Amino acid sequence: MEFCDECGSMMKADDGLWECGSCGYTEPKGDADQYVITDDQEVGEIIESSGETSLPETDAICPECGNDRAHWYMQQIRSADESETRFFICTECEHKWREDDN
Missing domain, CATH: 2.20.25.10 (N-terminal domain of TfIIb)
Structure with a gap:
């Protein structure tokens, strides 16, 4: 189940896309490796943890x-x-x- 990034409504699957019935926003459906990488992102970029945790x-x-x-x-x-x-x-x-x- 996916929720719309624009209005928060539940999205429905439609031909390889998630589509919001409320505002019409769409995004690709599937695994994370199927998403388009923009020019400002690097493939395989590693984000290192500072070792600190927010756990009590x-x-x-x-x-x-x-x-x-x-x-x-x-x-x-x-x-x-x-x-x-x-x-x-x-x-x-x-x-x-x-x-x-x-």
Whole structure:
């Protein structure tokens, strides 16, 4: 499902294009490698991360290195009637682990 960049309405598929029924805006349909690259973009351009994250931090013991701080987030990975899974990422070694409700 796609949403219009211009007005936010739901777009519908029409012959290789996504078309907005409200304002008429269209864009190519398909994988990202099928999109047209403009002159100001470089093919294969790599954007490097600064290493900083916007994830919240909490007290959690890393099972890998024993550090006591970790970033965390929650994600629904099972059926909707089950609780979310908490994921932790160590602030020192970047080991990732999860905590499930049993």
